[in-house]
Amino acid sequence: MSTAQTVEYDYDRQDATGATCTAHAWAKVPAPLSPDEKTRVKERIKAELKRQNAVLVAHYYVDGDLQDLAWETGGFVSDSLEMARFGRDHAAQTLIVAGVKFMGESAKILSPEKRVLMPDLDATCSLDLGCAADDFAKFCDAHPDRKVVVYANTSAAVKARADWMVTSSCALAIVNHLKAQGEKILWAPDRHLGRYIEKQTGADMLMWNGACIVHDEFKGLELDLLKKDHPEALVLVHPESPESVVNQADVVGSTSQLLKAVIESPAREFIVATDNGILHRMRQLAPGKTLIEAPTAGNSATCKSCAHCPWMAMNGLQGVLDCLDKGTGEITVDEPTRAKAKGCIDRMLDFVAANPSAITKPAQGFVPNIGAA
């Protein structure tokens, strides 16, 4: 079997005083399988999913082969929250979650009675890494007058300290709701998403200083130049991107909302500023449309830019098979943390259920969700 390739990354981590320091993270990306290996591994996965009453749930950003296998085997491909809700509502007793660790944790928080396995437990997220639970608790303790609102891309321990969890689809509606109640907000961890929401709502928001290492790399200057070459293209931007990129967007939204825009818009050409893993599903659901990746390279770029999450790339077919064969990659969340973390997720789910008009409606024939990163 092929060996994994290890890749190292730097990332910024904020402490509770608001300072940033450079910390170190790494990802090990599995080497690609040969066509024969792929066929053999896929067949074994299909057989084991059936035999073990298990279901494969994948994120839009993972490898296209995994996304296709999830659909082919009665599983699901979506964003983190819908992945967790699908897992909770599915009859399978084992959930194989292809994504990053906080997604497995969310699945476990909502489905404590199920076994949740992941192809690689080291697949993480710069937002999660950059918001350590003990630092975050100190930050919250220093601002007890604020409602604590955290993004889905956080650990179970951080969620356990929060009043609300939000996703990029419902964050605006929930922050508006809190503002109307006269609440001041402590927001974590994504500074770009927080700044976008602050600007849209006018809410009083104190920000953690985290960022997604993928979206942070999109370049406003180069996007401006690219738009000149494609004047008819609609610009779709995930709000984890820098302000100079968001300011040029025709549509700002979660992965699900950007997918919906490609399907429903009469435009033929799109510039897409989010992880390029989403292009697989966009091509399937909107064949014939031209999709152009937003620039991460150019004069203002670093050599790391590639618009693809290194941790999402850690998910491979062999990892899925190992989960099923050996029971590796099991997610555990201790019960006190799980119970507390569930509180902020339930608050969001209840809000969304009570305010469906606040959330973007799904396109016709489109798998509905309320979308996280």
Ligand code: SF4
């Ligand atoms: S794409 Fe960004 S936000 Fe999503 S898992 Fe990777 S680092 Fe985290």
